[in-house]
Amino acid sequence: DRLVDNLFLQSYWLVAHFLIPIAPAALFAHKIYDQITGVIGHSGYEHGGRWCWPPSPLVGVTHHDQHHQFFRCNYATHFSWWDRMMGTLHPDHDRVLKANLSRSRGTEVL
Incomplete structure (x- = not known):
């Protein structure tokens, strides 16, 4: 259950640039934003x-x-x-x- 969930959530980054006409820099900026908010969300503060x-x-x-x-x-x-x-x-x-x-x-x- 968790494995399938994680594969689905993380595979977005592998296929997004093939499915969505978006500039690589914009996709990279979104990934950086996702990482920063992930760290903040798990900070406990x-x-x-x-x-x-x-x-x-x-x-x-x-x-x-x-x-x-x-x-x-x-x-x-x-x-x-x-x-x-x-x-x-x-x-x-x-x-x-x-x-x-x-x-x-x-x-x-x-």
């Missing part, structure tokens, strides 16, 4: 600030961490409204996100 305060549609590190921790929730990759609409957002997402954002700013709010 909530970087979003006020832009990610619930119920923001943007997903942050907390959203992604909960997906890895509980696996059966938080499937969206960029916008949380998909999980909110489909009922797959973790029930404690907003509470944990507020706590993590407060901790990142140095003001504990639980």
Whole structure:
């Protein structure tokens, strides 16, 4: 299951330049962006600030961490409204996100 999922997700970079008429520099820039956001998303530190305060549609590190921790929730990759609409957002997402954002700013709010 994970092998097929990873093969599908990573094969995009192998075939994209054959399927999409795009300049190699643009494809390279997108790959760099993807790598940077991947590192930030796995950093364990909530970087979003006020832009990610619930119920923001943007997903942050907390959203992604909960997906890895509980696996059966938080499937969206960029916008949380998909999980909110489909009922797959973790029930404690907003509470944990507020706590993590407060901790990142140095003001504990639980």
